[in-house]
């Protein structure tokens with residue numbers, strides 16, 4: 001069993017997740033099998049109840065796990081399908097230990113952080129590693145070394161390295177910040193030295209240091225870090241600001257990161273060739289696209305781009321496939337209520353209304369959907385966006401002016417979006433939703449069956465509300481056809497508007513399974529239609 005721990009020092013937000021994912025990608029390209037774990041030192045059991053404003057989007061896995069968005073990066077970079085076990089939080093660890101204590105498992109003993117908490121951490125890491133059967137498991141330690149919360153995790157990592165064999169079975173990679181100061185532009189290595197000292201005081205000596213810096217690190221700084229932090233010069237890696245996160249694997253490859261790891265851990269790759277051709281092609285389409293379109297993302301968390309991370313990535317993947325840069329214009333849905341929509345949406349080639357919860361911003365999103373429908377502007381609605389499109393059409397095409405979702409107006413005259421009976425009695429806010437991968441049947445001959453090139457798909461969900469069956473017949477007659485439905489036929493999954501170039505929405509989240517080399521079909525449909533829309537404008 002081979003484990004690579006990736007920690008972070010100096011400041012948070014250094015892109016540890018991208019570093020971990022990129023290393024995974026490189027090892028995968030050598031034919032090694034990979035798995036990944038994210039450790040989040042917070043006390044929440046999972047990310048399900050966390051506010052996207054504060055923490056970025058909640059990512060959803062096939063098994064319904066609501067997890068940190070870094071697991072999305074792992075899946076995208078390493079082309080993995082993970083489960084909620086792969087996100088370990090302090091909350092999960094303590095919950096198990098306290099339950100065991102109540103159960104009497106430690107009878108007679110004083111239950112303590114060391115060894116009980118650390119043992120539970122080790123048990124989980126070992127179990128996941130064993131179950132995955134992967135050659136290498138990459139474990140990202142969330143937080144910053146020195147934080148009180150991450151101490152038990154670092155201690156567990158140290159113990160594991162002792163138990164499994166420090167020489168070749170466990171590797172520590174530490175990511176740090178190397179700031180450049182003043183007009184002379186000197187790189188400062190002191191913060192890195194301090195942070196490594198902190199790590200060493202816990203008994204962990206890093207094997208590799210990845211320095212985040214605005215520029216590539218100079219040889220002098222590399223030598224200094226090598227000397228003072230006691231790592232090989234070859235293992236001091238420079239990770240300068242990238243034009244795209246997808247560039248990072250190639251930046252690391254050029255510095256021999258994968259070869260160094262393979263050597264150090266005595267890994268047996270299937271090939272010594274770097275099979276990164278598809279990735280390079282994808283990246284060149286991201287960095288040097290032939291076309292450019294603008295898509296409005298109409299949401300309410302528009303001040304933190306991470307809130308819509310998977311949507312942005314799915315648009316990047318779809319754009320790359322078409323060699324098209326997708327410029328995203330973030331539109332705060334509340335602004336659509338006070339301003340003429342033309343001033344906010346008049347210059348875009350497509351609109352995306354993503355998922356969301358709660359009433360704020362809803363009316364603005366309805367205006368966006370109406371604008372797209374009436375102006376024949378390409379539109380994709382996802383989850384809440386699907387419900388919004390349905391409400392808009394019920395109000396303005398069917399003429400049921402007060403139609404709404406019971407989420408926003410419990411006593412609405414026309415509850416076209418409502419809660420299915422079985423969900424009604426649920427009171428806890430955590431884990432009460434329809435979550436994870438569910439089968440969707442697509443109508444033959446429909447736009448989505450063409451995009452998916454299939455009539456049976458599986459996509460991920462995270463919602464409570466549904467289309468009310470009492471309105472389906474009228475909506476379909478009005479041109480809003482439900483071309484995707486759940487297995488039992490009860491839940492509406494995809495809507496397609498007739499006589500519109502591209503007005504499509506899904507109850508599921510296609511962005512969650514989008515990959516660089518395999519973009520989400522519905523996002524691809526949006527980009528394709530938006531490019532056509534732009535070309536038509538240019539012709540006029």
Ligand code: GLN
Nearest residue numbers: 355356383384463464465
């Ligand atoms: N709030 C809606 C629901 O719960 C939509 C959820 C979402 O967009 N993820 O059904």
